[in-house]
Amino acid sequence: MLEGLYSAAAGMSAQQEQLDAIGNDLANESTTGYKSERFGFRDLLYSQVEQVGTTSATVGAGAGGQVIGRDGSQGAIQQTGDPLDLAIEGEGYFQVKRPGGQISLTRGGAFGVDASGQLTAHDGSLLSPPITIPRGVSAGEVSIAQDGTVSAHGRRLGQIALVTVASPDHLLADGAGGLSVTAASGPTRPVSGAHIVQGALESSNVDLAGEMSQMMITQRAFQLTSTAIHTQAQMLSIANQLRA
């Protein structure tokens, strides 16, 4: 008897999850290299309602939602003029090593130089494999080629490796602006066909207008499903009044 209440509630919580995903995209609208989330709904289990002597009817348990992955499309490349700002044109990620030692993938290419001259991400993670800028060479004298070769005064200092995985949708956001490799994403492999743009950053690919209209649609669906709860509650109350 109460199934309908719960299937409506399941639908509302799935829609709430989508609103959360939209909220996350909107909050990261100006995060360098951020990719918006792909959200998917699904129906849940079905059960047979039997009534004496009749064929049964199928009743579903509502809806569920999940983030399927990320929109892989290229974000706009914006010139910043900072020689250590790097944007990736094409697929792939920079590899950085977190202070704890774990490898993280990111498309946020705002790099700097630490006290020992090594290229680091904004949070102090080292670029992996590491690249050291020698003493006496200023950031402005470093040139980074499209294939990631770092050089200064004609001397080669190393190469920035771009990597990707078989299934970027299954990379796990590590909460520090990076993504970590999981069993479902597959191991990293070198990227071919992508190149690095020096002095520029990749904007997020969040489509504001699209997100706002999706938010309105989801809010309406949420509202509608809540009327289903109201109707179910009215029916329960009518059933309760049978012996009035």
Next chain:
Amino acid sequence: MDLGLYIAASGMVAEQTRQDQLTNDLANAMTPGYKPLSTSQRSFGSILMSNTRTGAAIGSLSTNVALGGTTVNMAPGAIRSTGQPLDFAISGPGFFAVRTAGGVRYTRDGQFTTSAQGQLVDAAGNPVLDGRGAPIAVPAKGTVPAAALGVYELKGASRQGENLFTGAATAGAAGTVRSGALEASSVDAARTTAGMMGALSSFQSEQQAIQAIDQTLTAASTQVGSLNGGGG
């Protein structure tokens, strides 16, 4: 006499089932490729009423409101462009096939991704199949041509949950696959809400019928046979 009580009660149960189905439809108003369910109601086990004194037939009386089986309404949903290379929609009839642990299942939800093995998989990780029943490899550039996906015709489609259907399938349905698009849920919010209001009022009418019969029974049990002929 109390037959009416049971007829009205079975009607209330049937309306509750209808309401639960409509609620499920509304909950899935955003589910790609979702098809609404409908269950018909029919009368059950009619009996012939006759006048006990003369034996003349009065007419038939149904003894129950029965559920007449559930059908899936396969009307197509709107095809919405998403720009995602691994979103697919079937325009026209047909289903995508995915291989699950329990066997091959069919879906109209084409929101796919890649697996660690580089295969095209659905949101639950089940490989999507081509027209010959083989998994589809996703090339390094991350796009799959729409023609690579198999479209199957499904007879006797029955719902499994997780956007999947089972049934007797044959390859080569008439529908064509479009990439970068998803089929929206076919739930019509206005029609579903109107249906819910209808089910609610029928439910209420049947409750009132039960109360009316109950009043008649009360009168029969307390007033019939009392000497003053009424008032109890």
